[in-house]
Amino acid sequence: MHQDTICDLYLRLSLDRDGKTAIERQEADCRAWAERNGLTVRKVHIDRGRSGYKTVERKGFDAALAAVTAGVVGTLIVWKLDRLSRKGIGQVGKVLDDIEKAGGRLVSVVDGLDTSNDSARMVVAMLAELARSESKNLGTRVGHAKRYLRSKGQWIGGQPPYGLLIDPQTKKLVHDPEYAVYARLIADEALAGTSLVKIARLLNEYEILSPRGGQWNAASIMQLLRSPAFASVRQRSPAFASVRQRSPAFASVRQRSPA
Secondary structure, three states: OOHHHEEEEEEEEOOOOOOOOOHHHHHHHHHHHHHHOOOEEEEEEEEEOOOOOOOOOOHHHHHHHHHHHOOOOOEEEEOOHHHHOOOOHHHHHHHHHHHHHOOOEEEEOOOOEEOOOOOHHHHHHHHHHHHHHHHHHHHHHHHHHHHHHHHOOOOOOOOOOOOEEEOOOOOOEEEOOOOHHHHHHHHHHHHOOOOHHHHHHHHHHOOOOOOOOOOOOHHHHHHHHHOHHHHHHHOOOHHHHHHHHHOHHHHHHHOOOOO
C-alpha cells in the first residue's frame, strides 16, 4: 500500500476528562475525516494529560512526527491545531518544514486545514500564535488567582493533606475530626526522631488506614511530611487539643506494645 493512502492520528488532552474535546471524540472525528478522504489509519498516537504549551516529554507527539517525516505515512491528522502544539510558530513552523521536506502533509480536522494547499501555511501560523497566546494568558490568570487565594488563606485546589479537610464555607483547611489525631501522631513521632519505618509499623499495627485506604510505608509517611500544607497539622491549637483529648483511639495508638 502506498504511503500516500496511509495516515497516522495524533491526539492530545492536557486534562484527560470527558467532554467535547475528549480523546474519544478527537479520534472519532479524525477517523471520519480519513475515511471520507480515502485514507487508511495506520496508528493512533496519544498524549494523555500532557501540555502542549509547557516543555514536557510527549512520546506520542515524537512518534507521530517521526512517522510522517520518515515517510512511513503520507499524512498526519490532528483534531485541532492546538492539539499538536501551543508553543506558537516556533515549534509548529519547524514541524511543517520537516513534514514538507518528507513530502507529507498535516491535516487539522476542526480548523479545516490541509498543508498540501499552499494557502494553508499562513493560516496555520496565525492559529499557532493564537494558541500560544491563549495558553500564556491562561497561565497568567491562573497564577494571579492562586496568589489571591493564598493571600486569603484558602486552599487552591487538589486533595488536601491527610488529617485536613476543606471548609465548604471559607475554603480554608481545617482539621479533620476523624483523622487529625493520627496526622498529629505522625508529626509528633517524626519530630521526636522516630524512623519512618517504625511510624508506618505503628499505624499498621493498629489498623489505621493510609490516605489511599491501604497500609502505610516509609514512602507514604515521607510524602505526607514533605507537604507544605501538612505544616498546619503540626501547629498546636486549642481546637486540635480538644479533638485529641476526646479521642480514645489516639491514646490507644500512643501506647507501645511489648512487641
